[in-house]
Amino acid sequence: xxxxxxxxxxxxxxxxxxxxxxxxxxxxxxxxxxxxxxxxxxxxxxxxxxxxxxxxxxxxxxxxxxxxxxxxxxxxxxxxxxxxxxxxxxxxxxxxxxxxxxxxxxxxxxxxxxxxxxxxxxxxxxxxxxxxxxxxxxxxxxxxxxxxxxxxxxxxxxxxxxxxxxxxxxxxxxxxxxxxxxxxxxxxxxxxxxxxxxxxxxxxxxxxxxxxxxxxxxxxxxxxxxxxxxxxxxxxxxxxxxxxxxxxxxxxxxxxxxxxxxxxxxxxxxxxxxxxxxxxxxxxxxxxxxxxxxxxxxxxxxxxxxxxxxxxxxxxxxxxxxxxxxx
Amino acid sequence: xxxxxxxxxxxxxxxxxxxxxxxxxxxxxxxxxxxxxxxxxxxxxxxxxxxxxxxxxxxxxxxxxxxxxxxxxxxxxxxxxxxxxxxxxxxxxxxxxxxxxxxxxxxxxxxxxxxxxxxxxxxxxxxxxxxxxxxxxxxxxxxxxxxxxxxxxxxxxxxxxxxxxxxxxxxxxxxxxxxxxxxxxxxxxxxxxxxxxxxxxxxxxxxxxxxxxxxxxxxxxxxxxxxxxxxxxxxxxxxxxxxxxxxxxxxxxxxx
Numbered sequence: 001x002x003x004x005x006x007x008x009x010x011x012x013x014x015x016x017x018x019x020x021x022x023x024x025x026x027x028x029x030x031x032x033x034x035x036x037x038x039x040x041x042x043x044x045x046x047x048x049x050x051x052x053x054x055x056x057x058x059x060x061x062x063x064x065x066x067x068x069x070x071x072x073x074x075x076x077x078x079x080x081x082x083x084x085x086x087x088x089x090x091x092x093x094x095x096x097x098x099x100x101x102x103x104x105x106x107x108x109x110x111x112x113x114x115x116x117x118x119x120x121x122x123x124x125x126x127x128x129x130x131x132x133x134x135x136x137x138x139x140x141x142x143x144x145x146x147x148x149x150x151x152x153x154x155x156x157x158x159x160x161x162x163x164x165x166x167x168x169x170x171x172x173x174x175x176x177x178x179x180x181x182x183x184x185x186x187x188x189x190x191x192x193x194x195x196x197x198x199x200x201x202x203x204x205x206x207x208x209x210x211x212x213x214x215x216x217x218x219x220x221x222x223x224x225x226x227x228x229x230x231x232x233x234x235x236x237x238x239x240x241x242x243x244x245x246x247x248x249x250x251x252x253x254x255x256x257x258x259x260x261x262x263x264x265x266x267x268x269x270x271x272x273x274x275x276x277x278x279x280x281x282x283x284x285x286x287x288x289x290x291x292x293x294x295x296x297x298x299x300x301x302x303x304x305x306x307x308x309x310x311x312x313x314x315x316x317x318x319x320x321x322x323x324x325x326x327x
Numbered sequence: 328x329x330x331x332x333x334x335x336x337x338x339x340x341x342x343x344x345x346x347x348x349x350x351x352x353x354x355x356x357x358x359x360x361x362x363x364x365x366x367x368x369x370x371x372x373x374x375x376x377x378x379x380x381x382x383x384x385x386x387x388x389x390x391x392x393x394x395x396x397x398x399x400x401x402x403x404x405x406x407x408x409x410x411x412x413x414x415x416x417x418x419x420x421x422x423x424x425x426x427x428x429x430x431x432x433x434x435x436x437x438x439x440x441x442x443x444x445x446x447x448x449x450x451x452x453x454x455x456x457x458x459x460x461x462x463x464x465x466x467x468x469x470x471x472x473x474x475x476x477x478x479x480x481x482x483x484x485x486x487x488x489x490x491x492x493x494x495x496x497x498x499x500x501x502x503x504x505x506x507x508x509x510x511x512x513x514x515x516x517x518x519x520x521x522x523x524x525x526x527x528x529x530x531x532x533x534x535x536x537x538x539x540x541x542x543x544x545x546x547x548x549x550x551x552x553x554x555x556x557x558x559x560x561x562x563x564x565x566x567x568x569x570x571x572x573x574x575x576x577x578x579x580x581x582x583x
């Protein structure tokens with residue numbers, strides 16, 4: 001199978017998921033005995049193409065264009081479509097980032113093709129490539145296969161594969177080949193303006209050794225002090241899944257997950273969090289994960305070391321009492 | 328401003344999910360359905376834009392007969408009329424097939440702006456807004472946290488990862504996927520619920536739209552996920568659980 005991996009970089013740095021997707025691509029190439037080409041695009045990014053060529057792959061394509069310096073869905077879709085039509089890959093793999101989900105469905109549809117997005121893994125069975133993704137907020141997994149002719153387009157979720165499993169190039173470096181695309185300013189309808197961060201983060205959750213994290217199961221803002229008390233007793237910080245911050249019950253800067261912070265504390269204590277993938281990608285690297293949830297099938301228990309099925313309003317006060325007793 | 332907002336009906340958050348024997352969908356009998364939460368932010372944003380700039384809000388939902396309930400809820404909150412794209416087996420469509428059907432049903436409406444939620448809480452493909460834009464020949468932007476409309480252009484705040492944002496400008500007409508948390512969705516008032524009874528819902532049979540059934544992908548089966556980790560479940564009365572957990576965190580995991 002001929003694979004084209006589309007990398008993502010911003011301001012001269014690769015997104016980490018680019019390497020994770022490279023690890024996936026290398027594994028799929030091994031299974032399907034195919035070839036792997038990576039694409040690095042932007043402006044003034046030749047050193048990045050060179051860096052990527054250290055990995056085991058057949059070729060790195062380097063595309064530089066003024067109109068690819070800043071991301072626009074039109075610019076990226078038009079450029080990538082030309083590359084795909086010229087190189088004719090069977091499978092196009094991309095990291096499932098916010099940027100990719102903004103343009104990849106458009107790119108696929110512009111060629112009359114479909115995209116299987118947000119995959120967490122794949123299986124190669126009897127010559128068939130099966131992509132695994134989640135449905136129902138992680139409560140079920142789904143096996144999805146492509147129908148119709150290639151090119152097929154798929155994206156892999158952050159931390160679905162391990163970047164440290166990327167194989168280095170066997171004989172030094174893969175060749176870097178500059179290619180050109182035809183893009184004109186009038187084809188681009190979006191005008192990208194400045195990138196910015198909101199008010200500086202007052203709390204750096206990535207440095208907290210222990211995190212107590214709350215989800216929908218906390219039910220009401222009046223119940224948050226209970227979780228804060230637990231966090232304080234454990235010597236940790238409080239944080240939350242996205243819906244809690246959407247409600248304004250905790251500030252956005254305390255959000256864990258794909259749109260918030262990625263953390264790996266020694267203890268992550270999830271209270272009433274179901275464990276949708278957007279949350280799990282931000283905390284699955286934690287050394288120890290404990291979770292309380294009333295639903296024994298909640299996906300949070302797939303990553304938890306210690307699981308408690310029950311009412312957190314009974315169990316958390318008991319834990320607080322136990323901690324106060326043994327202090 | 329003529330605004331279309333796509334709202335999907337999905338299984339209720341706490342609905343027990345049973346996978347049907349063939350394995351590609353859930354058993355729909357005995358479970359409750361509700362409006363997809365991310366779409367309620369898109370609806371709220373549409374209503375606020377109408378309040379500010381005037382015009383009309385049309386709520387569009389594809390699904391079986393029950394999906395009308397989600398349109399009715401949108402009408403009760405303030406949408407002016409509804410379009411129901413009717414198909415009992417719409418869950419078998421792939422993202423492109425869904426979007427092609429929606430695009431065919433909406434094309435003649437010539438909306439200035441189409442809003443969708445970021446993704447659905449059931450299939451979670453997260454592609455509908457982007458695909459609608461491509462199929463209707465409109466520009467788009469996704470993960471939107473603020474909309475400022477001036478004449479025929481919009482200034483939009485897009486959320487990026489890890490706390491970053493970006494301002495972008497787009498011409499109208501356009502399609503936007505709204506990020507959850509952009510606003511506080513309103514509740515329907517009693518007056519709104521009464522008024523909704525007089526509002527029109529047009530039903531379009533999906534089969535009549537002439538969209539080919541060619542799939543680009545198939546969901547072969549759905550299943551309870553395999554566990555990545557061996558979870559040790561701690562059971563007992565709350566006091567016992569607390570004692571056991573603290574003991575394990577101290578002496579087994581050594582994290583306290």
